[in-house]
Amino acid sequence: MLLNSLVLWCQTDQLLYAIVDIETTGGFAAGNAITEVAVVLHNGREEEGRFSTLINPRQPIPRYISALTGITNEMVADKPGFEEVAPHLFSLLSGRVFVAHNVNFDYSFLKSHLETCGFDLSVKKLCTVRLARKIYPGHHSYSLGNLCRALEISINNRHRAEGDADATSRLFSRMIRDDSEGHIQKMTKGKNAEQFLPPNLPAEDLEVLPFGPGVYYFENQKKEIIYVGKALNLRNRVRSHFANNDSNKRKQELLRQVFHVRYRECASELMALILESQEIRHHWPLFNRSQKKFHNRYGLYSYEDSKGYLKLVVEKKRTHLPALYTFNLLQEGHSFIRKLTGAPVAEMVGGMEVQQVRESPADYNAKINKAIDGLKEDLPSFVLVEKDFYTTDRFAVYLMEKGCFFGMAMVQDPFDIPMSLDSWKEKIEPSPDNDYIRGLMYQFAEKKAFTRLNFTD
Secondary structure (H helix, E strand, C coil): HHHHEEEEEEEHCEEEECEEEECCCCCCCCCCCCEEEEEEEEEEEEEEEEEEEEECCCCCCCCHHHHHHHCCHHHHCCEEHHHHHHHHHHHHHCCEEEEEECHHHHHHHHHHHHHHHCCCCCEEEEEEEHHHHCCCCCCCCCCCHHHHHHHHCCCCCCEEEEEHHHHHHHHHHHHHHHCCCCCHHHCCCCCCCHHHHCCCCHHHHHHHHHHHCCEEEEEECCCEEEEEEECCCHHHHHCCCCCCCCCCHHHHHHHHHHCCCEEECCCCCCHHHHHHHHHHHHHCCCCCCCCCCCCCCCEEEEEEECCEEEEEEEEEECCCCCCCCCCCCCHHHHHHHHHHHHCCCEEEEEECCCCCCCCCCHHHHHHHHHHHHHHHCCCCCCCEEEECCCCCCCEEEEEEECCHHHHHHCCHHHCCCCHHHHHHHHHHHCCCCHHHHHHHHHHCCCCCCEEEEEEEC
16 A cells, blocks of 8 residues: 555656635636635645635625625634735745646636735646546536535535635545546646646547637537637637636636537638638627627618708618618718719718708709619629638638628639639528628738639629
8 A cells, every 4th residue: 555655656746736725705816805715735645734714805705705605704804914925825835736626716816816916826737627527537517516425525614715625635635546547647747738728628629629720619518609719720729718817707707618619620811700700690609709799880871851862871880771881980981972972962960961952853863873873883793712721622712792792612623613703603602791701801802812803794
């Protein structure tokens, strides 16, 4: 037995560990404070010492937190502030592997609060949730309470830092004993991704990601899409989400909810950008912010006034009325009308007509209709062609039809396709169009990597 213990100790490369648990006023470090901290020092064979204390958070403890932990405002009123225990905490944690159940939560709090006190915590991390999934696969739940219950490890004083740190320490000792495949050594070696990944995300999901462009999807436990992103390098981009311990609420909640990553390869950055935009607007993922609100703010509309005149007006875009054209700025719209119809023209600015029309309704309306028809005819139709990143025998093609994005596809012989809209539309499945995608098409059409084919009919 002594020999086995010695072997297990050697397998951990004699690393020293700090097993940590904290209680807080909320679920993310930015804007919340620590109310209790406990540290169990462990040398890979046995415990070496313990430290725990209540902390005055310098802010009220919410009632629901007190109901969960039993820590009240009265209990912490005469306790030290975090700045008073920070030097000792830093000395305990330095030079040790930071171990916790769902380590990113505890680590993000302590790192953030230590930084405010002038201490830079930068140590390896080890998540006992991730470790338990490897050593004890097949459990329905890997929460501390359920896992300890399944392994018959008692927890005294649950939801208090010292009680949970004690249970995590005994769980960790059990894991060291049962780690026949050396998972602890692998997870703490170098800059292993296991040290940074969320507790429920399999490392295998990242290992299959290619080093090329595409769109990636974060999914929750129910396989619901909670985030969509694009990347020029899928593996590096996805890993970057977990490379730091951002203490804001959104980041910490994302880490808690992500269980899976899947991806779709794309030929290039443009294809990834287009697909990302379409997928965000299709799924409306919980953690996406960009593009949910992206749209050109103003639209060009026509209507007939009480005297029978058609008017062109630029105003904020309407949800259920298609605009003839869209603009980011009001001034762009007014300038566009001047160029479209030729001065002088009637404009509506804030509902006020700034210039009177002296032509008859029939003559004036004919001019406006001609301008509108000309606008529609002048909107470009073209194809963009580029090489596929992943193969040499395919090309990515993107079709614009009269100023609107029609769709994209992968083809083998784009330059052999007749230059007629009908011929190209047979090759490409229609897909959603929006202002953002149209802007991308015009932007990328100017880049050297693309060949632009214009229709002649």
